[in-house]
Amino acid sequence: MPDHNTTLDNLAALIPSATLLTLYHLYLFRCVHKTPGRTVYGLTKAARRVWVAAIMFRKNEILAVQTLRNWIMASSFLATTAVLLITAVLALVGQMAVRWTKETLESPVFYMLGFVTEDWFASVRFFNHAGMICNVNLTQTELESILEPAPARSSGPFGNRLDSSPTKQWEDPSGACYRSIHNNPSRVATVLNQGCFYYSAGMRCYYIAFPLVAWFWGPWPLGISTIVLVALLRVIDFQISDFDELPRCSEEAMVEIRTN
Template sequence: MVIYHLWLLYRILHHPTKTVLGINTINRRIWVQTMMENTSKNGILAVQTLRNNIMASTLMATTAIMLSSVIAVLMTNSSLRGQDYALGGNSELGLSIKMFSILVCFLLSFLLYVQSIRYYSHANILINVPVGKIGLGTEYVSRAMNRGSYFWSLGLRAYYFSFPLIMWVFGAVPMVSCSFLMVFLLYFLDVYSGSDRREAVVTVEEMC
């Protein structure tokens, strides 16, 4: 999965119109520009949209910290130490390492969603400032919103990484199988090959 995400990062940076994340970044920038062209008319819509994003990030952050608490309780439960799983055959140390890896994933996801809330909150205030009264224009606001979305995506990726680690508790074979399955599914979620890609390319050229 690490290799896949490095490949995905390369595609996003060099071929953004071929990835869903890249296209969404372009569209969010256009959306911010449209909202700020007439703040008196579009202000309520913009605030409600960002509020929905903040609520979604809050829900995911709450879920992540709750799962972290569950994993921490399992790690400190003496009755589970040294337990021999059917497929894993884990020692006490091996099981602790695996549970700690899962805990790190959920804690990282929590921190990423907190950062997402932070940037969405900044954008929520700045998006209603008239364009003529802000020194950096719409670019600064769209960058804040895109950063919030980036942290949202990274938080979700931390959730995705936890699935192979959970399967690792039961052994290496389930972990590898889950990793290949996750890469297969994520490829279809991340890569865009629609017929209207040419329109997205034209949009990028116009914005540049």
Template sequence: MQNLFAPHLMDIICLAASAGLFSSHHLYVRHKLKTNPTYSLYGATTLARTAWVVNVMEEKNDILAVQTLRNSTMAATFLASTSILLAVGLLTLSGQADKLGETWHALNLFGSRAESTITLKLLVILGNLFIAFFNFSFAIRLFSHVGFLINTPPEEGSYGASITFVAMELNKAGSYFHMGMRAYYFLVPLIFWLFSPLFMLVATITLVALMSRIEKTPPLDCEYLGGLFKNSCPMPRE
């Protein structure tokens, strides 16, 4: 077993560090959402989806529901299809790993240059693409279910026609879509890993820094729409 992992030790350590850093950021955001549901755009969107379901089912906005769910389904379908196409392209490259290794490892000063290391990297990237594919597929499945449930007249005591149940299913679909996008984001460090494990660490740190800035909900500016609408700042300031 030791001889199996010894040639890839540096690459495996950097992969573990990269995955740990990426996962730590995700867990940190989840922890913050428990105390502040609008800490990130994902949390704010979750609340918005819940309010949207209540509005659609109470006001019977059937056309709005169909159009919005169709757009979400099309986005998830496109990303799921892209995942499979990338996986097929990656499998094609795996047959030329010996030739591509010389080019990819031109700047690899610390990692392994063995052909088996290239195979390991391609397998990890392939696994990441399949994780993205299954998450987007689950999202499509739930968006399809919600399309039927949301047009069912709300009925007290009926689990399937409950507004709460429909909102939970829609947010679950949003969660799968979110995790699929996370897998897409982590694909960036894995691509840099093909060239060098140190490049992967640098790419991960840069990616986490960008995600921390982009995904955080901006502070609410109560004067942003103050000149046009009254009560434009319903949420309290922090």
């Protein structure tokens, strides 16, 4: 017979934990859109716009390439760490399977969870291989674009937009609109902020993985780790001045930074 008490304990810990994380991220989403000056994401988004404009107008291409390279290296390191975390979870599940009893194997809950975890592990293996292939292809493309001569790189439709300043002369005489779009710092900053948004979303999934791993040790570690995670995210996502009531960046200044 299945252990209904254990199932109820897990549900009693899972539902409040998921609700707490959902409410916090809804609150963060509202703050980012309503009062971006309070959040780290709003400030960094505005700072990237200023940084892109400074790079493009001062023609500091080396700094742009080095910064983007450092971001790519950090993303690759975190992706490798995520793969190691998945491998550790799989090993932990294998160790737990040794201690499963006959009653556990015969319970209907086990069959349901076994079906779900089997599909999940298959999807993890698929996306792991697909991610490795995409990473190798992207790395090869980046190396080819770096080794390619600068004139050929700038004339392509997917050239380095950060390296193109507004004073550069394009070879295409009919590309007045093309030049105005690709030399627009606001557009380049928008593309850069979109990439950083995906990076932040990946980091957020990375943080949420720790309560899920703690769930293997029982419902209490899940609840405690969720509360600790929300407290840490509150410190990470918002300014320190939001706690000690120091002066913050005004909304008028944020709007001026966006427009400029």
